[in-house]
Amino acid sequence: MSTRTSPEIDLQWRLACRIEDVPAEGGACVLLDGQQIAIFYFARRNEWYATQNRCPHRGQMALSRGMTGSSGESCEPKVACPFHKKTFSLVTGECLSGDDYQIQTYPVRVKGDKVYIGISA
Amino acid sequence: MSFTTRPIVVVVGNGMVGHRFCARLKSTGLFRIVLFGEEPRPAYDRVHLSEYFSGKTAADLSLPMTGWFEDEEIVLHLGDPIREIDREHQVVHSLKGHTQPYDYLVLATGSSPFVPDIPGVEKEGVFVYRTIEDLEKIKAYAPRATNGAVMGGGLLGLEAAKALLDLGIPQTHVIEFATRLMPRQIDSAGSHTLESSLRRLGLQLHLNKSTLAIEGKNRIEGLQFADDTRLAVDMLVISAGIRPRDELARLAGLQVGTRGGIMVNERLQTSDKRIFAIGECALVGGMVYGLVAPGYDMADIVVTNLTGGNKTFVGFDMSTKLKLIGQDVASFGDPFASEPDCRSIVYEDRHKGIYKRINVSADGKYLLGGVLVGDAAAYNILLQTVNNRLVLPPDPEDLILGSRGGGSEGAGVTSLPDEALICSCESVTKAAICTAVTEQGATTIDAMKKCTRAGTGCGGCVPLVKDLITATMKANGQYVRNVVCEHFDHSRQELFDLVKLHDVRTYGEALSKWGKGDGCEVCKPVMASIFASLWNETIVKQATIQDSNDRYLANIQKGGSYSVVPRIPGGEITPDKLIVLGKVAKKYNLYTKITGGQRIDLFGAHVGDLPDIWEELIAAGFESGHAYGKALRTVKSCVGSTWCRFGLHDSVSFAIEIEERYRGIRAPHKLKGGVSGCIRECAEAQGKDFGIIATEKGWNLYVCGNGGSKPQHAQLLATDIDKETCIKYLDRFLMFYIRTADPLTRTATWLNKMEGGMTYLKNVVVNDSLGMGEVWEEEMQGLVDSYSCEWKDVVENPELRKRFVHFVNAPRKKDPELQFDPLRNQVKAQEWSK
Numbered sequence: 012m013s014t015r016t017s018p019e020i021d022l023q024w025r026l027a028c029r030i031e032d033v034p035a036e037g038g039a040c041v042l043l044d045g046q047q048i049a050i051f052y053f054a055r056r057n058e059w060y061a062t063q064n065r066c067p068h069r070g071q072m073a074l075s076r077g078m079t080g081s082s083g084e085s086c087e088p089k090v091a092c093p094f095h096k097k098t099f100s101l102v103t104g105e106c107l108s109g110d111d112y113q114i115q116t117y118p119v120r121v122k123g124d125k126v127y128i129g130i131s132a
Numbered sequence: 133m134s135f136t137t138r139p140i141v142v143v144v145g146n147g148m149v150g151h152r153f154c155a156r157l158k159s160t161g162l163f164r165i166v167l168f169g170e171e172p173r174p175a176y177d178r179v180h181l182s183e184y185f186s187g188k189t190a191a192d193l194s195l196p197m198t199g200w201f202e203d204e205e206i207v208l209h210l211g212d213p214i215r216e217i218d219r220e221h222q223v224v225h226s227l228k229g230h231t232q233p234y235d236y237l238v239l240a241t242g243s244s245p246f247v248p249d250i251p252g253v254e255k256e257g258v259f260v261y262r263t264i265e266d267l268e269k270i271k272a273y274a275p276r277a278t279n280g281a282v283m284g285g286g287l288l289g290l291e292a293a294k295a296l297l298d299l300g301i302p303q304t305h306v307i308e309f310a311t312r313l314m315p316r317q318i319d320s321a322g323s324h325t326l327e328s329s330l331r332r333l334g335l336q337l338h339l340n341k342s343t344l345a346i347e348g349k350n351r352i353e354g355l356q357f358a359d360d361t362r363l364a365v366d367m368l369v370i371s372a373g374i375r376p377r378d379e380l381a382r383l384a385g386l387q388v389g390t391r392g393g394i395m396v397n398e399r400l401q402t403s404d405k406r407i408f409a410i411g412e413c414a415l416v417g418g419m420v421y422g423l424v425a426p427g428y429d430m431a432d433i434v435v436t437n438l439t440g441g442n443k444t445f446v447g448f449d450m451s452t453k454l455k456l457i458g459q460d461v462a463s464f465g466d467p468f469a470s471e472p473d474c475r476s477i478v479y480e481d482r483h484k485g486i487y488k489r490i491n492v493s494a495d496g497k498y499l500l501g502g503v504l505v506g507d508a509a510a511y512n513i514l515l516q517t518v519n520n521r522l523v524l525p526p527d528p529e530d531l532i533l534g535s536r537g538g539g540s541e542g543a544g545v546t547s548l549p550d551e552a553l554i555c556s557c558e559s560v561t562k563a564a565i566c567t568a569v570t571e572q573g574a575t576t577i578d579a580m581k582k583c584t585r586a587g588t589g590c591g592g593c594v595p596l597v598k599d600l601i602t603a604t605m606k607a608n609g610q611y612v613r614n615v616v617c618e619h620f621d622h623s624r625q626e627l628f629d630l631v632k633l634h635d636v637r638t639y640g641e642a643l644s645k646w647g648k649g650d651g652c653e654v655c656k657p658v659m660a661s662i663f664a665s666l667w668n669e670t671i672v673k674q675a676t677i678q679d680s681n682d683r684y685l686a687n688i689q690k691g692g693s694y695s696v697v698p699r700i701p702g703g704e705i706t707p708d709k710l711i712v713l714g715k716v717a718k719k720y721n722l723y724t725k726i727t728g729g730q731r732i733d734l735f736g737a738h739v740g741d742l743p744d745i746w747e748e749l750i751a752a753g754f755e756s757g758h759a760y761g762k763a764l765r766t767v768k769s770c771v772g773s774t775w776c777r778f779g780l781h782d783s784v785s786f787a788i789e790i791e792e793r794y795r796g797i798r799a800p801h802k803l804k805g806g807v808s809g810c811i812r813e814c815a816e817a818q819g820k821d822f823g824i825i826a827t828e829k830g831w832n833l834y835v836c837g838n839g840g841s842k843p844q845h846a847q848l849l850a851t852d853i854d855k856e857t858c859i860k861y862l863d864r865f866l867m868f869y870i871r872t873a874d875p876l877t878r879t880a881t882w883l884n885k886m887e888g889g890m891t892y893l894k895n896v897v898v899n900d901s902l903g904m905g906e907v908w909e910e911e912m913q914g915l916v917d918s919y920s921c922e923w924k925d926v927v928e929n930p931e932l933r934k935r936f937v938h939f940v941n942a943p944r945k946k947d948p949e950l951q952f953d954p955l956r957n958q959v960k961a962q963e964w965s966k
Contacts, residue, residue: 032940036640036650037676037683039940047939047949053650055640069191069964072692072938072949076680080652083618091653093680093688098653109581109588 022118022129027061030124038090040064040075041128048117048128049075051101053088059119060101061128066092067112074099074114082107139235141438142224143167144214144380149411149427150240151175151195156435158205163438165206166232168224170213171263179424179590182291184267185298191964193264217384219404236406238434239381239394243374243412243422248283252346258368261292270369274299277367281305281355283343284371285313290456292369293335297457305336305363307355309372312339317452317463322503325480325487329459329506332485338363376413376420389415398444400434408434416445423452425556428589432559449519449556453504453511453592459485460508465501465518466491474500477529481506488532490514497523499531512596513545520552545599546607554596557589565597569604576601576618616875617654619647624800624875628662637667639677657682658875661762664798665870668918670925671761671798672932681760684936685922686742689735690961691950694742696722696734697759698749699795702769702787702807703730712752720745723958728839729766729804731757736959738946743933746923755921758796762876764803767791768816772809772826780826783809786855790824793859794866796919800873800882803866804838818846821879822862830854835865835893836883844880847890850898860909864897867908 025043027050033039035054040047047064064072077090079101088101098107099114106112118129141157143150146169154165169175176193184193209226216225223233245260247253257277259270274280280301282292285308296304306313312323313330327337342358346368354364376393387395387403393415400408400416411427412420421427426448436443451464469491470476479488486506493500499517504510510532516522517531524531548554550563568574568583580597581587587594614623622630627646636642639659643651651659656677664671675683686694698713713732717724720741722734737745746756759765767790770776772783787807794803806817807824817823823834829852837846850861873882886892895901926932937943952959 028941034676034935040938041941042939042945043941047947055643055650071690071964072947073680073688076683076688078653078656078676078680079650080619080656081650082652086649088650089652096653107582108578 021131023131024120024127024129027119027126027128030121030126033126036079038075038077038079040072043128043130047072047075049090050119050126050128051075051079051088051090053079056088058088059121059126060088061117061119062090062099062101062104063115065114066094066097067106067114068092068097068110069094138162138164140164140166140233141236141238142232142234143238143240144224145169145240145242145377145411145413146171146175146208146210147240147242147411148175148178148195148424149242149431150238152428153238153240153410153431153434154206156432157438160435160439161205163205166209166234167206168209168212168214168226168230168232170211171265172211173264174208174210176264178262181261181264181267182295182298184264185271185295189963190264214380217380217407219384219407222406234406236408236438239402239407239409239413240411240427240431241377241380241409241413243376243420245370246373246375247370248343248372250343250346252348252352253370255346255348255352256350257348257352257366258346258370261288261295261369261371267295270295270367271299273367274301277301279303279305279363279365280367280369281307281363281365282369282371283307284373285310285337285339286316286371286373287314287454287456288374289371290314290330292371294457296367296369297334301367303336304334305338305365306330307338307341307343307363309342310339313337314461317467318461318503318505319468319489321478321480322461322463322487322489322505325482325485325505326456326459326461328482329485330457333457335457374412374420374422376415378413381407381409381413389418393420398446399437399442400430400445410434417447419447421448421450423448423450426450428557429559449515451501451515451518453508460504460506462504462508462511463502464511464515465499467501467503469500477532479529479532490528490532492524492528496528499524499528502532504532512593516545516548516552516554516596520549522547522549545596545603554600555584555586555589555593557593558585558587560584560586562600565600566604569601570608574601575605575610614874616658617652619643619649619651619655622646624658624662625872627659628666628871631659631662632666637663637669639663639674651677653679654875657762661798661800661875664763665915668797668915670920670922672922672925675935679762684739684742685756685760685926686737687760690964691952692739692947693736693950693961694739695759696737696742696745696749697727697731697757698754699757699791700731700766701791701795702767702784704769704784704788705732709752709754712749712754716745716748719748721952721959723955723960727759727766730768731759731766733759736952736961738938738950740937740943740946742936743927747927750921750924750927756796756923761796761798762801763796763798764791764794764805767794767805767807768820769807770809770812770814772807776809778812779809780828781809781831783807783815783824783826786824786831787815789855790859790862793916794862796922797866797870797915799866799870801876801878803879819843820846822846822865824858827852831858833858833861836879836890838878838880840878842880844884847883849890849894860905861897863912864900864905864908865893867912868893868896868904 027041033050033052038049038051049062049064051060064075071094077093079090082089089098091098104114104116120127141163175195212226212228214224245262280296282289285306293306345356347354354362356362378388378394381394382388394409395415396409410430433443453462474491476491488504490502491500548562552562564584572583574580574583587597657679660677681687717734722736725733727733767787769784769787773779804820805822806815806820808815808817809826819837819839823846825832833850834846835849938947951962
């Protein structure tokens, strides 16, 4: 099984979008090499996350349109798919609403007004 | 242990039990698993097979296998049954020629439908009911059938009958050999209640009928019975029981029962110690178990035993609860116990089609079993009472009648012993659930599912699990209150008052003041609805706290496209506007359909096309229909006195006036209205949140009705009132609802929960008992005056328009995954993918 946290050295940092493209406390979708990636901006925490855009439940390209939020005392950042409200951790990609799903997550870097996503080379 | 040295377990049969076994064994990480299935598709939910006819797809029924094959722990061969087991060399041979060695072999071959030896069973139009392929054949044949019959009035037979009803076959018959339905599960009085309910639903029952022959040339034309009667049918589904699939075991020389079934010991081993049999193919203790729960139990036992544990199968509680053609049917414990061992308490309501029987031990202390037909709400707690030998209250009849005056209902969850099995699919006890609440803080159903897996199977125990969570929290001194979610310790009503009192306008402000964390998909839309109801500022200002539909001002549909619903007040539309709708639909390739609320829905719009579509619609005089919002949808009307020879007043004009008054107002849930021009009620106003019906002297106002899954008639609030009074009462009623209802609660449910019910509501709205009437009327007028069309706001604002793109780094590109299929000269969304 592929693991999420590849060593930095294998990562290729790709320009995804500008910070104003992603709404505060929300998500947006970018296309990189034919892959759809959802980017989320937690403005209150000034944190960025990225995951696959596809919800594994029904295969819909929709996670970027989901509502963001947090779960539990540790405030684990999460997103809820707009279709059937399956929720996923933006840190581990694990499904938090009791199903056996897993989504891919990507590291994000912001430089100036540009947002970069780390994709394993 | 390295992967290649792990022992190999070969599983034969990819049904529900085989799937369960693989899932469990995989999670141990100790084996390599090779799975052979005869059917062409991965395992699916056979228990809910009949839902295939009521709209579910094969993909919906499919059991999740996410990540199964990535790590090569499981190799799956579909459409490739095993033909031979070579026990000496420990290999199996498949139809397609695979030779696979095994260390352990698990047979989960299931069962096949029993087809009685009646002349004519081979005729065209005769089917069995077991697999998705069977269902597809039935579906393909059904359009030419007008008289369908099911042979067998047991559990599966009635499921099949439901399927024929769902397929729209005009006449559906059930033929049963016994003198009553479901003789194995319920007693004869229960059967009779069920029979009358099913007859009322249009099912034709033929009991005590032995079929001699199936008539017809090549195709079935009728059935000939032993009593010299016949029945013309052009389609027959045979559902006369199951036979274990033991042919492979038989061929391999394993011991099988005289009436079928692979013989296994209580560790579920066959006569060959390396070979196990589980599920419907296994004969254990002289029994074949035709339900999924004991099959799951067997799967878990074999996993335990393969991983060094020691568990045995000691029989299974065959208590069951089902919904057959919309009728609850349950039996538990010993449903047939009779005097002198017990005394039965029976409740029968022929009017409502309810029958309940409980069998109480002769000394009155214990519950032995019972039958529930028509209303099985008490099933969970009754089953627990039997299984845990709970001492009965002095008036055990309360268990089925409910407490009549004073006292709490029944013994309740707190009296269950710790070892009580709450979730039988996942074997979770009461103690495990209570511990998860106390020690892991699992205080929601989602958290409980994650912690214990309770409720993740059939879901039947969820209400009981919720009760247990609440009871445990109370016992721990945790404050149980009606809160929105983990981020706000307040109810919606409290938040509503706080927001109003403190003049809070944004979600971020509210979260800082009264919340914690970053919010979630529950509290964000709740706050959004409160802001909209109080301040009526355009919802696009805070787009990301809106539910997805409100964020994009359109309804998301399968595939990720959106539907567009312009307002057509009262259902009245000019020919010119119809032409505009047609032109726009053609230009953007949209599927068009008339909705139940007298509007026209345009489906299949790309998110990026939405602003352009609305620009054209607005230019033609349309405005948003708020079909995406928890807001007023439509006010349906009949044509009324302007054309109708029966009409008393002009219902269309009144409907338009009302719809335009309340358009855009956000509420805890959607709102629908109706206005009928006379007592014939063609607008179906009594099925709406508010309904107005013309009388000789004015209008009657009804409130709190709804359609949907639990239809409820609206109740009369005021009689013979004039238009102005009607609007005044509506203002007060709606504001009262908007202020006090819980999130996502329709007016009907809100009223059902209201102490004092309709009498109280009438007092508040008509007699102004709270003295709030004037305040609410003013608040409502404020909302009405501040209305603006959200889509107009977006169309005119280039910054807002920018939000409607799929890819922010390629704004002109549409989602390539969004595909449509042709349908009757239009398009439809592609099916869900796996």
